Amino acid sequence: MSSNHPPEPSQETTSLLHRLAGPSTTKAGLAKDQTEINRIIADASKGSKFYENEKRKDKDLTQRIERILRQRDDAVKGVDLGKIEAKMDHLLSELEIERDLTQYIVHVDMDAFYANVELLDNPDLAGKAFGVGRGVLSTASYEARKYGVRSGMPEYIAKKLYPDLVIVPIHMSRYSELSKTIMIIFREYDPNMLSASVDEAYMNITQYCQDHGLDPDECVQTMRQRVVDETKLTVSAGLAANKMLAKVSSCCNKPNGQYHLPHDRDAIVDFMRELSIRKIPGVGRVNERLLESIGIKTCGDIYTHRAVLCLMDKQFGLHFMLRTHLGIASNVVQPWLREERKSIGAETTFHAISEKTKILEKLEGVAEELAADMESSGWVGKTITLKFKLDTYQVFTRAKSFDRWITTKEELFATGKDLLQPEWPLRLRLIGLRLTKLKDMRKKDDGQGIKRFFESVGGSPSKRHKKEHHREEDADYDDVMPGYHEHQYDAEHPDDEPDIWEVDPEYTEYVASTSKAPLSTGPRPSSSARPSSSSKPISAPARVTVGDWQDQISSASSRPPASVTSSTTAPAGFPCPLCTRPFADNDELNAHVDWCLSREAIRAAQAGASDDTASNRGKGKEGTKGTPGGDVRAKEASNDGRKEWWKAGGGDRKCQEKGKNRRKR
Ligand code: TTP
Ligand code: MG
Numbered sequence: 202m203s204s205n206h207p208p209e210p211s212q213e214t215t216s217l218l219h220r221l222a223g224p225s226t227t228k229a230g231l232a233k234d235q236t237e238i239n240r241i242i243a244d245a246s247k248g249s250k251f252y253e254n255e256k257r258k259d260k261d262l263t264q265r266i267e268r269i270l271r272q273r274d275d276a277v278k279g280v281d282l283g284k285i286e287a288k289m290d291h292l293l294s295e296l297e298i299e300r301d302l303t304q305y306i307v308h309v310d311m312d313a314f315y316a317n318v319e320l321l322d323n324p325d326l327a328g329k330a331f332g333v334g335r336g337v338l339s340t341a342s343y344e345a346r347k348y349g350v351r352s353g354m355p356e357y358i359a360k361k362l363y364p365d366l367v368i369v370p371i372h373m374s375r376y377s378e379l380s381k382t383i384m385i386i387f388r389e390y391d392p393n394m395l396s397a398s399v400d401e402a403y404m405n406i407t408q409y410c411q412d413h414g415l416d417p418d419e420c421v422q423t424m425r426q427r428v429v430d431e432t433k434l435t436v437s438a439g440l441a442a443n444k445m446l447a448k449v450s451s452c453c454n455k456p457n458g459q460y461h462l463p464h465d466r467d468a469i470v471d472f473m474r475e476l477s478i479r480k481i482p483g484v485g486r487v488n489e490r491l492l493e494s495i496g497i498k499t500c501g502d503i504y505t506h507r508a509v510l511c512l513m514d515k516q517f518g519l520h521f522m523l524r525t526h527l528g529i530a531s532n533v534v535q536p537w538l539r540e541e542r543k544s545i546g547a548e549t550t551f552h553a554i555s556e557k558t559k560i561l562e563k564l565e566g567v568a569e570e571l572a573a574d575m576e577s578s579g580w581v582g583k584t585i586t587l588k589f590k591l592d593t594y595q596v597f598t599r600a601k602s603f604d605r606w607i608t609t610k611e612e613l614f615a616t617g618k619d620l621l622q623p624e625w626p627l628r629l630r631l632i633g634l635r636l637t638k639l640k641d642m643r644k645k646d647d648g649q650g651i652k653r654f655f656e657s658v659g660g661s662p663s664k665r666h667k668k669e670h671h672r673e674e675d676a677d678y679d680d681v682m683p684g685y686h687e688h689q690y691d692a693e694h695p696d697d698e699p700d701i702w703e704v705d706p707e708y709t710e711y712v713a714s715t716s717k718a719p720l721s722t723g724p725r726p727s728s729s730a731r732p733s734s735s736s737k738p739i740s741a742p743a744r745v746t747v748g749d750w751q752d753q754i755s756s757a758s759s760r761p762p763a764s765v766t767s768s769t770t771a772p773a774g775f776p777c778p779l780c781t782r783p784f785a786d787n788d789e790l791n792a793h794v795d796w797c798l799s800r801e802a803i804r805a806a807q808a809g810a811s812d813d814t815a816s817n818r819g820k821g822k823e824g825t826k827g828t829p830g831g832d833v834r835a836k837e838a839s840n841d842g843r844k845e846w847w848k849a850g851g852g853d854r855k856c857q858e859k860g861k862n863r864r865k866r
Contacts, residue, residue, distance in 0.1 A: 221252070222242055235349065277512060285512065305405065305406050305407045305417040307440050309437070310436065314340065316340050322372070328344060330347070331344070350366060376400075391406060391534060396536075403444055403447065418459070441464075445481070475499055481525055547574065548635075550631045568614035580639050583604070583606060585600065585603075586600040601619070
């Protein structure tokens with residue numbers, strides 16, 4: 202795309218094709234030239250509501266790009282760009298101070314994970330092009346990828362690409378079992394290992410190498426071999442100075458390979474120069490297009506356009522971009538922390554309905570599910586957001602903030618109903634509720650945590666929640682996100698949806714009516730992207746989801762729908778790291794893990810509450826660490842570790858503080 206002119210209509214078509222190609226276009230093993238594949242995909246989706254919605258979003262994005270280019274043209278008018286470039290050069294040299302080349306960070310990612318597990322259990326699949334899933338593919342063998350078949354792709358499109366494609370059903374318990382095995386291996390190399398998804402993890406192996414007198418490359422080699430020995434599955438790895446580089450590197454020699462990006466400043470900058478911006482965790486289809494519009498296709502281009510980025514910091518996030526150009530990011534590997542949670546929600550997907558009573562029934566179910574989860578996991582909040590998706594795939598949100606803590610199903614339902622009131626008539630295929638401005642009721646150190654709560658109540662928590670919560674003061678909930686990453690819901694930019702590949706509704710209806718089993722849903726949120734929401738099997742019960750819906754929401758009004766996004770389709774096969782129960786997707790897993798965790802916390806709290814001295818309280822807290830619940834933080838990370846870790850290179854001071862003792866400058 203030209204950096205100087207608004208996009209032409211023909212480019213709009215190209216961008217639509219690109220958009221329709223789905224989120225997994227950067228997967229390893231795909232053919233280099235995707236043009237023909239994209240054409241087949243577009244033809245196959247044509248005429249569906251999904252296609253129309255993608256077309257509309259593409260058009261919206263094109264208009265947004267036009268606005269951005271106008272802003273850029275205004276911003277550069279009469280400005281001495283050379284001066285700004287010099288300022289940027291100075292800033293870049295300052296950022297260099299952040300570069301830490303002392304740590305050896307590894308990102309490991311199993312090769313075609315579900316597919317290779319299937320192959321293990323059915324050797325007849327060897328050498329065949331096959332996909333795993335039902336309705337939507339969870340993944341595809343490398344043989345199938347050559348034809349463009351990949352994760353998140355509806356089966357009917359995959360078959361258009363390769364009619365002889367073999368489709369294998371998913372076996373989640375097997376993936377869970379093997380995921381557990383590999384994570385145990387990885388944890389040996391770094392007890393603080395960050396399990397980023399069912400098949401990938403980050404480790405800092407610096408200490409391990411020192412303790413065992415190992416060269417890092419050798420260490421990674423041995424680790425990968427151990428995975429093969431214990432599971433007969435292969436894993437690829439990236440070894441680099443920080444998490445972003447390690448993640449990018451792990452794809453370099455996929456499958457069954459490893460790549461060490463040298464711990465050398467010049468080598469890193471050279472590597473980044475040619476690297477497509479799309480490879481950067483957090484840059485999906487939307488950001489890719491936005492960046493391309495100002496001439497940034499590679500990380501090297503960031504330097505060329507540094508002056509424009511400076512002038513358009515708000516739109517593009519200058520520091521993030523400059524760090525990316527330099528290959529600087531966080532090297533802190535640690536499990537996800539509970540306090541990082543921003544929201545808790547529930548939503549349900551169903552065949553499109555328009556009867557008000559039926560829609561309200563769905564809403565009530567969602568409110569019930571969410572309230573139950575809030576109680577079991579110990580969260581209350583002050584802002585309720587209603588989300589609904591029309592049968593045209595457009596998604597809207599409406600929100601209302603309160604000056605009290607929301608705790609009950611009744612409050613959730615009533616607010617949802619109020620927010621829906623001005624919107625009738627509606628024909629919906631999804632409804633959801635989300636609570637933000639959270640307060641962690643399990644936080645023990647402020648005297649208001651769940652333990653204290655139980656102590657003071659001594660009875661059923663549900664009866665007293667509201668009263669307790671009302672005593673709380675406002676906390677500081679500043680959001681440190683750069684406001685740039687498209688996985689984060691952004692009401693101002695409705696098309697910045699997480700990368701997803703929605704299924705043609707006609708197709709989902711077909712599958713639902715011909716199959717008893719739930720649809721295998723689509724793309725797993727990438728390890729780098731925080732999962733937001735997740736579509737569920739048709740008519741599935743509401744599920745509690747955890748994500749990062751935008752907090753900055755005011756009460757519902759008659760203003761036109763501002764917030765349009767799409768729901769993600771969900772993967773299959775995420776094991777609970779506590780009880781190993783498999784879940785169909787991350788959101789379900791998140792909800793369950795919380796429940797699992799809170800079981801422990803509640804047990805501990807109740808046990809502690811029966812002891813009446815302050816010292817006993819202290820003991821209880823310590824004791825929790827040793828219990829299964831005590832290991833909870835590390836375990837909890839296994840599903841939420843995919844939080845926006847890359848931002849730690851910039852704004853996540855908390856993480857950096859915590860990791861400081863591991864760095865040797
Ligand atoms: P990935 O690691 O992204 O993919 P992969 O392991 O199949 O292939 P490779 O890493 O070699 O490129 O995802 C791990 C598993 O997660 C995958 O096997 C199936 C599941 N998954 C989904 O269910 N939906 C998705 O959209 C993606 C990307 C993965
Ligand atoms: Mg993988």
